[in-house]
Amino acid sequence: MMKTKRTLLMLCVLIWVLSAVLPISASSMTIQEEWEIEKNTYTNPETGFKALIADEVKCLSQEENDSLRESMKPLTQYGNIGCCIVEQNIVDDASDLARMQRNIRFKKEKYASILLILVPKRTNNEYTSSKGSVFLHCEGDLNRFFSQRKKEEICNSVYQDETKETVYSAAAEVLRQVNEHAAEKAPIERQRYFSYGLIALVLGLTFAITLSFLTDYNPSIHRSEDRDIIPSQKSHLEISKVRLISRNTLQQSKPE
Amino acid sequence: MIQCPSCGGGLRFEIETQKMVCDLCGSHFDPQLIKTESGDSTEVGVNAYDVAVHICPSCGAELLTNDANDAVGFCPFCGGASMIFSQIRQQWKPDIVVPFSVTKDNCKLIYQMEAAKSPFVSRKYRKPGSADSFRGIYFPFWIIDADYDDDYSVDVIFSETSATRSVAITDNRFVGHAKGTISYVHDASLHFSDDISEALSPYSLTNAVDFSEAYLSGFYTEISDASIEDYDERSKEVLADMQGEIIGRDSALIDFVEQWGTRYKVVETKTFMPMEEKSRNIRKMLFPVWFMGKKRGSGVTYAAINGATGKIAAEFPLSPLRILLTALGIGGLLFGISFLLPAVTAEVCLMICAASTVIGHLIMERAYQIMMEEKLNIIVKNRDILAWTGFVLMMISSATPLLKYSKFIPFLIVLGVSLFIYTILFLANIIQSGVGIRRELKKKRSVKYRPQLLREIKRYRAFKRIIFIVELLLIIAMVTLLVLRVSDPIYLFGLCLLMVTDLFAAAIAVIRFQRAMSVRRPPQMDKKGALYDEN
Ligand SMILES: [Zn+2]
Numbered sequence: 001m002m003k004t005k006r007t008l009l010m011l012c013v014l015i016w017v018l019s020a021v022l023p024i025s026a027s028s029m030t031i032q033e034e035w036e037i038e039k040n041t042y043t044n045p046e047t048g049f050k051a052l053i054a055d056e057v058k059c060l061s062q063e064e065n066d067s068l069r070e071s072m073k074p075l076t077q078y079g080n081i082g083c084c085i086v087e088q089n090i091v092d093d094a095s096d097l098a099r100m101q102r103n104i105r106f107k108k109e110k111y112a113s114i115l116l117i118l119v120p121k122r123t124n125n126e127y128t129s130s131k132g133s134v135f136l137h138c139e140g141d142l143n144r145f146f147s148q149r150k151k152e153e154i155c156n157s158v159y160q161d162e163t164k165e166t167v168y169s170a171a172a173e174v175l176r177q178v179n180e181h182a183a184e185k186a187p188i189e190r191q192r193y194f195s196y197g198l199i200a201l202v203l204g205l206t207f208a209i210t211l212s213f214l215t216d217y218n219p220s221i222h223r224s225e226d227r228d229i230i231p232s233q234k235s236h237l238e239i240s241k242v243r244l245i246s247r248n249t250l251q252q253s254k255p256e
Numbered sequence: 257m258i259q260c261p262s263c264g265g266g267l268r269f270e271i272e273t274q275k276m277v278c279d280l281c282g283s284h285f286d287p288q289l290i291k292t293e294s295g296d297s298t299e300v301g302v303n304a305y306d307v308a309v310h311i312c313p314s315c316g317a318e319l320l321t322n323d324a325n326d327a328v329g330f331c332p333f334c335g336g337a338s339m340i341f342s343q344i345r346q347q348w349k350p351d352i353v354v355p356f357s358v359t360k361d362n363c364k365l366i367y368q369m370e371a372a373k374s375p376f377v378s379r380k381y382r383k384p385g386s387a388d389s390f391r392g393i394y395f396p397f398w399i400i401d402a403d404y405d406d407d408y409s410v411d412v413i414f415s416e417t418s419a420t421r422s423v424a425i426t427d428n429r430f431v432g433h434a435k436g437t438i439s440y441v442h443d444a445s446l447h448f449s450d451d452i453s454e455a456l457s458p459y460s461l462t463n464a465v466d467f468s469e470a471y472l473s474g475f476y477t478e479i480s481d482a483s484i485e486d487y488d489e490r491s492k493e494v495l496a497d498m499q500g501e502i503i504g505r506d507s508a509l510i511d512f513v514e515q516w517g518t519r520y521k522v523v524e525t526k527t528f529m530p531m532e533e534k535s536r537n538i539r540k541m542l543f544p545v546w547f548m549g550k551k552r553g554s555g556v557t558y559a560a561i562n563g564a565t566g567k568i569a570a571e572f573p574l575s576p577l578r579i580l581l582t583a584l585g586i587g588g589l590l591f592g593i594s595f596l597l598p599a600v601t602a603e604v605c606l607m608i609c610a611a612s613t614v615i616g617h618l619i620m621e622r623a624y625q626i627m628m629e630e631k632l633n634i635i636v637k638n639r640d641i642l643a644w645t646g647f648v649l650m651m652i653s654s655a656t657p658l659l660k661y662s663k664f665i666p667f668l669i670v671l672g673v674s675l676f677i678y679t680i681l682f683l684a685n686i687i688q689s690g691v692g693i694r695r696e697l698k699k700k701r702s703v704k705y706r707p708q709l710l711r712e713i714k715r716y717r718a719f720k721r722i723i724f725i726v727e728l729l730l731i732i733a734m735v736t737l738l739v740l741r742v743s744d745p746i747y748l749f750g751l752c753l754l755m756v757t758d759l760f761a762a763a764i765a766v767i768r769f770q771r772a773m774s775v776r777r778p779p780q781m782d783k784k785g786a787l788y789d790e791n
């Protein structure tokens with residue numbers, strides 16, 4: 001009887017401990033970290049979109065952090081943007097990681113884009129063989145500005161073997177290109193309805209005209225080749241005895 | 257009325273059996289053997305037959321029936337509400353008649369198939385029952401048989417190229433003998449418009465039989481005789497043309513020419529010594545036509561089907577509303593698809609607008625040329641060359657992005673310049689064909705074409721010229737903007753809008769022109785009560 005009681009008590013304690021510990025381990029984030037990210041988040045007063053930097057590896061200095069946030073500010077016109085720097089595990093797929101980060105950092109937001117920078121895991125001051133990488137995940141307006149090819153082009157343009165030391169320069173370069181491309185695309189995107197409206201109108205008109213005046217559809221009176229003449233009687237004119245009666249050379253010329 | 261020999265009921269001609277049938281007793285008779293009432297023994301009586309004359313009070317058209325009691329209803333020529341019985345008259349007998357061999361059901365089917373060819377024809381011409389008011393009408397025709405039995409000569413001029421590259425031109429004279437008859441047929445009715453008459457030809461005489469008024473029972477006859485003198489000049493012209501054509505097509509002559517081999521090229525064939533008509537025989541014929549006139553606004557449209565061959569000539573005005581709705585439908589669909597596509601720059605939008613408007617203008621110009629060819633028998637030369645040139649240029653310009661242009665601008669310039677060249681070529685062609693058409697129109701003016709039509713053509717051509725000049729200016733502006741690399745979307749989109757407006761105006765004009773070409777003014781009476789045909 002006592003043995004059963006003790007087992008039950010142990011089980012309760014275990015459940016209590018687990019329930020206290022598990023959420024923390026799932027988010028793999030301490031309250032201290034949360035608070036730091038919160039402190040460094042910028043919210044665009046006009047659109048309400050946020051820009052945040054989640055530096056899990058803690059490789060950015062405060063100045064670097066501020067500078068990156070500054071270059072992310074313009075992107076909050078189009079949607080939420082996060083820059084996440086995490087350690088690379090060999091098994092993790094970059095796009096899955098980016099989606100996971102998006103869900104963690106922007107739980108309730110509709111659209112959020114993530115610039116994910118993976119740093120190789122370091123054990124005992126030695127980097128593992130896995131390489132770091134840069135990955136861009138876009139949602140909302142930004143997703144319309146960036147084709148898959150463009151995203152890859154931008155990510156591949158920075159050094160791919162990121163270590164803690166090169167993270168800042170890589171992130172800064174990617175953000176510069178993203179800003180440049182978005183600034184180029186945004187006005188075109190704004191004219192989208194107008195330009196496609198015009199194109200649809202002109203093509204629709206041309207198609208409709210083509211259809212209505214195609215020879216097969218053009219319902220006008222058709223020309224007749226044999227007017228005025230009765231075909232059955234044409235052959236009644238019989239021709240006979242054709243022969244050559246004269247042959248004159250009219251002129252002769254010899255080009256040199 | 258022609259009475260049934262068995263029971264005295266009325267007989268009518270049945271197209272399916274080509275026999276006279278009595279609806280009362282069901283007997284069938286050979287039309288050639290039926291005795292008719294009006295044949296009395298006097299000379300006039302032998303050569304004439306009785307007809308009941310029905311007159312249209314608004315246009316003066318006369319339709320004849322065998323029986324005064326036959327209902328005529330509305331006038332097929334002007335769409336007037338009713339035709340009134342005026343008198344019984346004696347009518348000279350024509351020499352021959354071609355009986356109907358296309359039944360009314362067939363005729364309706366032919367008409368409906370023709371109307372269904374275009375999805376843009378107004379509903380009035382497509383709805384069921386739109387072909388119910390077809391009338392079987394016998395129209396009067398003149399036949400001029402010209403007999404020939406004569407020697408003729410043909411000059412064939414060869415150019416001869418030998419191996420030493422010397423060029424010799426030789427003139428060869430052939431002689432031959434021709435014997436036979438050429439026949440010229442022309443309608444003798446003022447109400448039967450010449451363009452419809454031409455469109456229904458050839459008038460096959462294979463089924464022609466000696467005239468008997470039995471064939472006319474159950475149908476109408478139109479006798480507004482144009483005198484044979486009106487066609488005398490024209491018949492001589494046509495017969496002379498035909499002579500040359502028949503001789504030139506003769507296999508004996510062609511074989512003779514061909515035996516000279518490929519080293520020789522025929523430069524010119526001239527027929528000398530046109531043959532003299534030995535004798536000229538004039539006959540009068542009644543020819544069957546299914547005819548229908550429909551009121552359209554203040555005008556009337558005609559549909560006619562050759563009662564012997566089933567050939568159709570019908571006027572179908574296009575419905576601008578249908579075309580506009582189709583344009584909007586296609587446009588809406590494209591707009592929907594555009595959500596799947598990346599946004600385009602103003603330059604690309606401008607290029608697409610320019611390309612599309614140029615193609616649209618080309619298609620409308622072709623439509624105009626085809627209408628000219630079919631309505632006025634004007635042959636437009638080189639009609640297709642430009643279409644192909646344009647197509648090839650378009651293909652080349654569209655393929656330029658495949659050449660891995662790293663930047664977009666050079667491609668735009670290539671496309672812009674080729675469009676520019678194309679537009680100039682296009683305008684050159686229009687001017688050239690316009691000159692040709694104007695020359696042809698001048699020739700035709702005196703002959704027989706409708707003055708109203710000529711006015712419409714003039715008006716349309718003047719409007720079209722403005723439209724094309726505007727389009728050319730817009731293309732020049734576009735190329736200038738692209739070369740100067742002006743990227744302000746206000747200018748680029750402004751140009752797009754102007755192009756769309758230009759195309760829209762052109763579309764409205766060409767649809768209006770098509771309607772003007774297919775709706776004619778109803779025939780009217782002048783002050784003396786005589787008919788004149790302003791169309
Ligand atoms: Zn009977």
Ligand SMILES: [Zn+2]
Nearest residue numbers: 312315331334
């Ligand atoms: Zn009338």
